[in-house]
Amino acid sequence: AQSVTQLGSHVSVSEGALVLLRCNYSSSVPPYLFWYVQYPNQGLQLLLKYTSAATLVKGINGFEAEFKKSETSFHLTKPSAHMSDAAEYFCAVSDINAGGTSYGKLTFGQGTILTVHP
Amino acid sequence: DADVTQTPRNRITKTGKRIMLECSQTKGHDRMYWYRQDPGLGLRLIYYSFDVKDINKGEISDGYSVSRQAQAKFSLSLESAIPNQTALYFCATSDLWQGRETQYFGPGTRLLVL
Numbered sequence: 208a209q210s211v212t213q214l215g216s217h218v219s220v221s222e223g224a225l226v227l228l229r230c231n232y233s234s235s236v237p238p239y240l241f242w243y244v245q246y247p248n249q250g251l252q253l254l255l256k257y258t259s260a261a262t263l264v265k266g267i268n269g270f271e272a273e274f275k276k277s278e279t280s281f282h283l284t285k286p287s288a289h290m291s292d293a294a295e296y297f298c299a300v301s302d303i304n305a306g307g308t309s310y311g312k313l314t315f316g317q318g319t320i321l322t323v324h325p
Numbered sequence: 326d327a328d329v330t331q332t333p334r335n336r337i338t339k340t341g342k343r344i345m346l347e348c349s350q351t352k353g354h355d356r357m358y359w360y361r362q363d364p365g366l367g368l369r370l371i372y373y374s375f376d377v378k379d380i381n382k383g384e385i386s387d388g389y390s391v392s393r394q395a396q397a398k399f400s401l402s403l404e405s406a407i408p409n410q411t412a413l414y415f416c417a418t419s420d421l422w423q424g425r426e427t428q429y430f431g432p433g434t435r436l437l438v439l
Contacts, residue, residue, distance in 0.1 A: 216365065239425050250329075250415060251368075251430040258425055297367060301426065312383065313358075313428055315367035 209234045209300040213316035221324050226270075226285040228319050230298030233279065239301040240281045241313070242272055246294045254296075257281060268292070293323045328352045329431035331416050337437045338406050346401045346434050348416030357399040358417040358428065359383075359391060361410075368415065374399055406438045 214229040232238055237259055243251040255266025262274045268291075272283045281298060295318045302312040329350045338344050348357065355376045360368040360383075370383030372391040380393055388410060392400045403410055414434045419426040 241427075243430075250432040251417075253427065253429065256427060299368075303425070308425075312370055312373065313368070315369075317365055317367045 209238065209302055209314050211298050211300050211314055211316040213296075213298050213319050215319055216317060217320045217322065219322040219324065220288045222290055223287050226283070226288045226292065226321065228283040228296050228298075228321065230272075230281045230283065230316060231279050232281060232298075232300045234300060236303055238281075239303055240272075240274065241299045241301070242266065242270070242281075242283050243297045243299060244268075244294050245297065245318075251297065254283070288321075288323045290323050290325070293321055295320045329416060329418055329429060331414075331431040331434050333434060334432065335435045337439065339439050340407055342406050344403045344406055344436070346414055346416075346436070348399045348401070348431060350397050350416075350418045350431075352418050352420070352429065353396070354418035354420055354429075355396060356419040356421070356426065357393070358419070359389075359399070359401045360415045360417065361385070362413040362415060362433075371401065371414075403436075403438075406436075408438045411436060411438045 210233040212231045240257040242254040244254050245251050255264045257264050257274045265271045270285045297318050298316040299313045332347045358373040359371040362368045369385050374380045374393045377393050390402045416431040417428040419428040
């Protein structure tokens with residue numbers, strides 16, 4: 208079964224600083240990975256997804272993530288944090304069968320709350 | 326207009342009461358899901374449905390039931406609510422492209438069971 212671990216339940220950065228949110232996964236087949244963001248009192252919004260087409264994935268709002276198979280990682284980065292980036296971020300892996308088809312379940316990490324200081 | 330809507334957005338109920346949370350979507354997706362979110366635990370899957378006649382239990386289905394009334398509607402029921410079902414509940418739909426799916430979430434329903 209797939210699993211996801213997000214390192215650090217809280218990350219605090221200064222405005223303009225690099226944002227790095229860590230995600231490691233466990234999967235017996237090539238994974239299908241996601242980052243979602245949840246702003247206060249809102250639902251989850253898809254930031255980006257890895258579908259095996261390219262290891263560096265660009266998402267919305269200037270975020271990107273790099274898939275590293277050797278490290279089983281899919282860390283999320285943004286070169287320069289904005290105050291509006293303050294939110295909770297979730298890494299997730301899709302359950303897929305040996306044939307590579309999604310069969311309906313996302314396994315989420317515990318979430319990382321990003322705080323951005325002026 | 327939102328593609329995935331949930332009603333109510335907030336609900337307070339008492340232990341032992343029956344409550345239904347509703348989800349509607351205009352995305353035309355066949356697959357729909359119910360998750361609950363608890364602080365520090367991420368989201369956990371309660372039930373999912375691949376079409377109107379295909380409903381499956383997730384990892385935490387005990388104490389919950391669902392109904393897929395139509396392609397666009399998927400309801401979650403708590404037959405007899407208990408305090409540890411206090412949580413934020415999300416509905417999601419997904420599209421499937423070349424065997425890979427992407428899930429899209431509603432705004433959530435915040436439920437408090439007293």
